[in-house]
Amino acid sequence: MKTKEPGMTLIVKTITRLTVGLILLYGIYIVTHGHVSPGGGFAGGVIIALSFIHLMLAFGKDLALKKLSRGAASFFESFGAIMFLTIGLLGFIGGYFFFNFFSKGKPFNLFSAGIIPLCNIAICLKVGAGLFAVFVALILLEIPIRKE
Amino acid sequence: MMIYLMCLILFCVGVYCILVKKNLIKIIIGIGIVEYAVNLFFVLVGYRVQGRAPILAQDQVIQNMVDPLPQALVLTAIVIGLAVTALIVAIAMRLYEKYGTFDITKIRKLRG
Amino acid sequence: MNLAAFPITHHLLPFFVAIPLGSAFLVSLLGKKLKGFPDTFSNLATFSLFSLSLFSLLLTKRFGTVVYKVGGWIPPIGICMVLDSLTSFMLVTINLVAFLVTIYSIGYMERYTAKWKFYTLFLLMLAGMNGVIVTGDMFNLFVFLEIASISSYALVAFGVEHEELEASFKYMVMGIMASLFILLGIAFLYSLTSTLNMADISRTLARIGNNQTVFFVAALFLMGFGLKAALVPFHAWLPDAHPSAPAPISAMLSGVLIKALGVYALARIFFNVLGMTAISSSILMVLGIISMVLGGLLALGQEDIKRLFAYSSISQIGYVVFAIGMGTPLGILAGLFHLFNHAIFKSLLFLNSGSIEYATGTRDLRKMGGLTSKMPVTGYSSLVGSMSISGIPPLSGFWSKLLIILAAIEAKHFIFASIAVLVSILTLAYYLKVQKLAFFGELKDSLKGIKEVPLTMKLSMIALSIICIFGGLLLIPGVQRNFLNLATEVLINGNNYAQVIFGSIK
Numbered sequence: 001m002k003t004k005e006p007g008m009t010l011i012v013k014t015i016t017r018l019t020v021g022l023i024l025l026y027g028i029y030i031v032t033h034g035h036v037s038p039g040g041g042f043a044g045g046v047i048i049a050l051s052f053i054h055l056m057l058a059f060g061k062d063l064a065l066k067k068l069s070r071g072a073a074s075f076f077e078s079f080g081a082i083m084f085l086t087i088g089l090l091g092f093i094g095g096y097f098f099f100n101f102f103s104k105g106k107p108f109n110l111f112s113a114g115i116i117p118l119c120n121i122a123i124c125l126k127v128g129a130g131l132f133a134v135f136v137a138l139i140l141l142e143i144p145i146r147k148e
Numbered sequence: 149m150m151i152y153l154m155c156l157i158l159f160c161v162g163v164y165c166i167l168v169k170k171n172l173i174k175i176i177i178g179i180g181i182v183e184y185a186v187n188l189f190f191v192l193v194g195y196r197v198q199g200r201a202p203i204l205a206q207d208q209v210i211q212n213m214v215d216p217l218p219q220a221l222v223l224t225a226i227v228i229g230l231a232v233t234a235l236i237v238a239i240a241m242r243l244y245e246k247y248g249t250f251d252i253t254k255i256r257k258l259r260g
Numbered sequence: 261m262n263l264a265a266f267p268i269t270h271h272l273l274p275f276f277v278a279i280p281l282g283s284a285f286l287v288s289l290l291g292k293k294l295k296g297f298p299d300t301f302s303n304l305a306t307f308s309l310f311s312l313s314l315f316s317l318l319l320t321k322r323f324g325t326v327v328y329k330v331g332g333w334i335p336p337i338g339i340c341m342v343l344d345s346l347t348s349f350m351l352v353t354i355n356l357v358a359f360l361v362t363i364y365s366i367g368y369m370e371r372y373t374a375k376w377k378f379y380t381l382f383l384l385m386l387a388g389m390n391g392v393i394v395t396g397d398m399f400n401l402f403v404f405l406e407i408a409s410i411s412s413y414a415l416v417a418f419g420v421e422h423e424e425l426e427a428s429f430k431y432m433v434m435g436i437m438a439s440l441f442i443l444l445g446i447a448f449l450y451s452l453t454s455t456l457n458m459a460d461i462s463r464t465l466a467r468i469g470n471n472q473t474v475f476f477v478a479a480l481f482l483m484g485f486g487l488k489a490a491l492v493p494f495h496a497w498l499p500d501a502h503p504s505a506p507a508p509i510s511a512m513l514s515g516v517l518i519k520a521l522g523v524y525a526l527a528r529i530f531f532n533v534l535g536m537t538a539i540s541s542s543i544l545m546v547l548g549i550i551s552m553v554l555g556g557l558l559a560l561g562q563e564d565i566k567r568l569f570a571y572s573s574i575s576q577i578g579y580v581v582f583a584i585g586m587g588t589p590l591g592i593l594a595g596l597f598h599l600f601n602h603a604i605f606k607s608l609l610f611l612n613s614g615s616i617e618y619a620t621g622t623r624d625l626r627k628m629g630g631l632t633s634k635m636p637v638t639g640y641s642s643l644v645g646s647m648s649i650s651g652i653p654p655l656s657g658f659w660s661k662l663l664i665i666l667a668a669i670e671a672k673h674f675i676f677a678s679i680a681v682l683v684s685i686l687t688l689a690y691y692l693k694v695q696k697l698a699f700f701g702e703l704k705d706s707l708k709g710i711k712e713v714p715l716t717m718k719l720s721m722i723a724l725s726i727i728c729i730f731g732g733l734l735l736i737p738g739v740q741r742n743f744l745n746l747a748t749e750v751l752i753n754g755n756n757y758a759q760v761i762f763g764s765i766k
Contacts, residue, residue, distance in 0.1 A: 038203055042227060078289040085282050097274035098331040108206050134234045141241055179436055186440050190447040221399055225443060228406045235410060236432050239417055243425050255426050258500045
């Protein structure tokens, strides 16, 4: 009697092992180059969340939750929002709320445009963790079967 | 002009879906269609004839771009739409848990 | 005028949004682990917001209109935050009610699970409402409106029972449609004026002149914001949503949310941005009258105490919109004064119904009776609130209703004034019914063992009833000139809004 393994078939699992790291890396690339090319915090955050969801779909919920547990997702979500607000409050150094107080650098370089890359990273944390938490909460909601 | 007419047709299809269908999930899909129509309309407001994508690469000169401001606003509106869809789906699932059905004609405890 | 103080003090504007937002996420981060943390921290946050709003009253009296450029970008390229007298008036109303409601929730929310989730959502809703009032940019208004609305959808469904989920679903579908109409209106307005700053739109529309698109935009905004303000015929979500929410949330929804998102946004857009015309004035007045009459008639037959209060809210918002829609200085003054009064006494009445539910476990009027003997604080504060909303002198409600009727007579709308008087008598009728059935009379046997509610709940109710009793003092000429008249002048100014804003940018 074969016990049912969690997750999908062997082909899916093999391909997932190859691609999930690449998807994560692609998401991080879109976030950090948000001020040079289209994308930014939100799009990159969604792609990073998708890599974790991909892991959950292919391998079952236990392994994915071991990589990023529900408590950790909740923590990263609030932490991203607080980081964004702190960047805004730090703008008071320059005189205004959300003022761009870092050095601007040359355009089209990676280290340029002041606080915008930091804001992108904060938004990526919040959106990625939030989207994964929403997915986990909706999928793992246990509905008891009602007997009429 | 034809493009705006298409947006209007999409909007009407979505509103028909919300008003007439009895299944909770179909109402949620109808809301999604209406959101899609409004976002599409907003992006099309920024179209300029013979314009190109508003992305500045290293050695290109700024001319003939479509309006980038509606695109930024629609990005925000899509995120808001995602949040309400997630919330309304969660409430629909809890409703199924309590009432045992997705039919809105049977979920009518509040009257008067 | 001490100009040296100016650069420091006008930086307080972003804090109206930053403080509740930061506290919400801090409570979400640390609330599960530290036990008493959500209560104390949220109350600290709302208290600091309340003191900041009182300080903003002084600020706007001294410096006139304060315009804050977020990020240092000059409007109309950047987003600006505007603090004028109408803004500080609304800020004081909202933060006062929010502070007293958070004190109340310390005691009331013990019955629900996961109190930190409640405080997170509550503070997010407060951040959204403050943002709607403070901002000077159309799309920013939409974003903050959505933040407040989404938090209120989740809060209505907070205790996940049958009725709350059904009410929340109905509320959500209608609320989402309203927000989409508002977004469509902003899209049309952008295609006409190609700017999003409210002052710049006002200037451009004055230059373009009459245009068919402006009528369509006004209709879309009326539908969208009218649903948020629960005007008839967009009121159908309110009688289900407000009773099903937990009592502090009912107080916030009925007391401030429909005013900040609905009435304030309508007034700001119709007076300052689009410009008030005779057609829009008469439409607002007619919708107000219909809301008054329909809300009053439907409230007479209700057995559920919170549902009766919800229909009464529709009726009183009809008064406010009717008065503001008149467009005359006395009318707008009366409308704004009634808005402030209604926030105070409606939240007091909903907090009372929450105490009744906490003590007796029921909301049905037929099962109650003679509660004043066992719960004196609830009974007497409810008496003060009911007399005030019915318009009995010398409580605050009498003065505001008198002003509305006088303003209607002054503008020669005699039929509308007599309808307002009749609806006021109707209001007295159903509030007397509530008092008789719930508080006076025989104590039923099933209710013999009830006790008075905990201390924090009593404190809020006593504070709100004191403000009810002394609310009429706002009409003393010295106080009125500083508080209400300045707020009225902002709306009367109409299209001069643009010049005021662009003149105050430093």
